[in-house]
Amino acid sequence: MAEKFDAIIVGAGPAGNAAAYTLAKAGLKVLQLERGESPGTKNVQGAILYSDALEKIIPDFREDAPLERHLIEQRMWVLSDDSHIGTHYRSDDFNKEPYNRYTIIRAQFDKWFSSKVRQAGALVICETTVLDLVKDDDCVVGVRTDREGGFIYADVVILADGVNSLLAKKAGFHLEIDPKDVALAVKEIHFLPQETIESRFNISGDEGVVIEMVGKITQGMVGTGFLYTNKESLTIGVGCMLSDFKQQKISPYALLEQMKEHPSIKPLLANSEMKEYTAHLIPEGGYNAMPKIYGAGWMIVGDAGMFVNAVHREGSNLAMTTGRIAAETVIELAAQNKPMTAANLALYRKSLDETFVMKDMKKYKKMPEILHKNPHFFTAYPELLNRAAHTMLKVDGVDKKSKEKEIRQSFVGKRSLFGLLGDAFKLWRAFE
Amino acid sequence: MNAVKVEEKLFQNRYRVDAGHPHITIKNPDTCRVQCKTQECTVCCPAGCYTAEGNGQVVLITDGCLECGTCRIICSEHRNVEWEYPRGGYGILFKFG
Numbered sequence: 193m194a195e196k197f198d199a200i201i202v203g204a205g206p207a208g209n210a211a212a213y214t215l216a217k218a219g220l221k222v223l224q225l226e227r228g229e230s231p232g233t234k235n236v237q238g239a240i241l242y243s244d245a246l247e248k249i250i251p252d253f254r255e256d257a258p259l260e261r262h263l264i265e266q267r268m269w270v271l272s273d274d275s276h277i278g279t280h281y282r283s284d285d286f287n288k289e290p291y292n293r294y295t296i297i298r299a300q301f302d303k304w305f306s307s308k309v310r311q312a313g314a315l316v317i318c319e320t321t322v323l324d325l326v327k328d329d330d331c332v333v334g335v336r337t338d339r340e341g342g343f344i345y346a347d348v349v350i351l352a353d354g355v356n357s358l359l360a361k362k363a364g365f366h367l368e369i370d371p372k373d374v375a376l377a378v379k380e381i382h383f384l385p386q387e388t389i390e391s392r393f394n395i396s397g398d399e400g401v402v403i404e405m406v407g408k409i410t411q412g413m414v415g416t417g418f419l420y421t422n423k424e425s426l427t428i429g430v431g432c433m434l435s436d437f438k439q440q441k442i443s444p445y446a447l448l449e450q451m452k453e454h455p456s457i458k459p460l461l462a463n464s465e466m467k468e469y470t471a472h473l474i475p476e477g478g479y480n481a482m483p484k485i486y487g488a489g490w491m492i493v494g495d496a497g498m499f500v501n502a503v504h505r506e507g508s509n510l511a512m513t514t515g516r517i518a519a520e521t522v523i524e525l526a527a528q529n530k531p532m533t534a535a536n537l538a539l540y541r542k543s544l545d546e547t548f549v550m551k552d553m554k555k556y557k558k559m560p561e562i563l564h565k566n567p568h569f570f571t572a573y574p575e576l577l578n579r580a581a582h583t584m585l586k587v588d589g590v591d592k593k594s595k596e597k598e599i600r601q602s603f604v605g606k607r608s609l610f611g612l613l614g615d616a617f618k619l620w621r622a623f624e
Numbered sequence: 625m626n627a628v629k630v631e632e633k634l635f636q637n638r639y640r641v642d643a644g645h646p647h648i649t650i651k652n653p654d655t656c657r658v659q660c661k662t663q664e665c666t667v668c669c670p671a672g673c674y675t676a677e678g679n680g681q682v683v684l685i686t687d688g689c690l691e692c693g694t695c696r697i698i699c700s701e702h703r704n705v706e707w708e709y710p711r712g713g714y715g716i717l718f719k720f721g
Binding site: 228234319 | 630633636662667693696697698707708709710716717
């Protein structure tokens, strides 16, 4: 089987599909390999789709993409054991077309995206696991699959094989991932009648709500919880740094179960039917944990390259953007008859530097370390904020000045004045 | 809360099990039994694939695996997990993802 392609793409998630689509559309001979039964069957996401990244690839995606709800409201909750305090941002501007963010169900969305890839002219082969990269000297020249006589060759191989990034690791391009650089998220999808979802979340039609949560639900670990509204279902999940799971030996499904019992969350899920339980790693090590993303005959896109903005819960848009730019790099080099050497593929990294992808990765590069060193952001502060709200709101004959004093003392008692100032400074530096 | 049964959650999922070809194996069972005092895999695997036997042994059954990668990365001191993806088309098949 000595057939040769212009490019082989490993994986049919957002990054792989973006790359395969862009390359095929430009007329290149593209092979995409996916280990799942069909595209999407191995993929897990919250999931929120950010229109901007997809518009740059398929401008009219809204015409037939399977979208659940467009988001008009974002809630941020800080939870104690039995309460939450938070903010809601709801805007009618988000209710005007073209919509900015949608909830999606990945199995359906990925299947749709893949149909576009096929229509653009790429050969997509599923149920095929890529076992290794094939090298000639130090240059990647193809892949070895688990199919009979499974060697396939190409000028360039784009690795969109997801967070575990096994292929690049086996090829010696990077080391094993450190537990502190990934979050483990577990999630369930719960079905409810459409009317029930709309009345519980104060929405109608295709409007949707997102709830992001921090606090006691992560049991002292660095992490967040989330609840998204789909058309006829809710997805609820929680993710924390794997190093924290490891150190504290917490069971992820027990954590999710406890979160679902929280009195602020439980009523939202009442009488729902759970239809799938999933787990997924999220590469949250940030800029400093990024592997090398290109070399002779290869590029890494999406989760495999640690392309996630953990602070803003963005990943799939970085995946699509890196996939698109990797493809554009190949298209440009091919047009100039230039070989896919490391020196030439450096254009990929250079082009990425000009986009929001690398700018955001760099902006938040200190964040993972700050969060690892300051777990009290996820324990002490949620408790203090909720207690402060409770103290001020409870009418019990105590004068307000005394209440303010009590709140002030609770903060200083827990963190000391220097601790409070230091925390404020650290956060300011991290977001600067 | 201790009564959470992961089996009940996994029951909702769709799998095509590659019988007789586990895609994850423990490289050296003695390493788990003798050297590993913490055995995080037995608590942190989100599918409960790893069970701590009373005698210090760790038993792995991959049928319910969600293919997340947790066990491989969490075994960072001993690197005792041989981890591959299942053969094409086998393993977890997410209905929704």
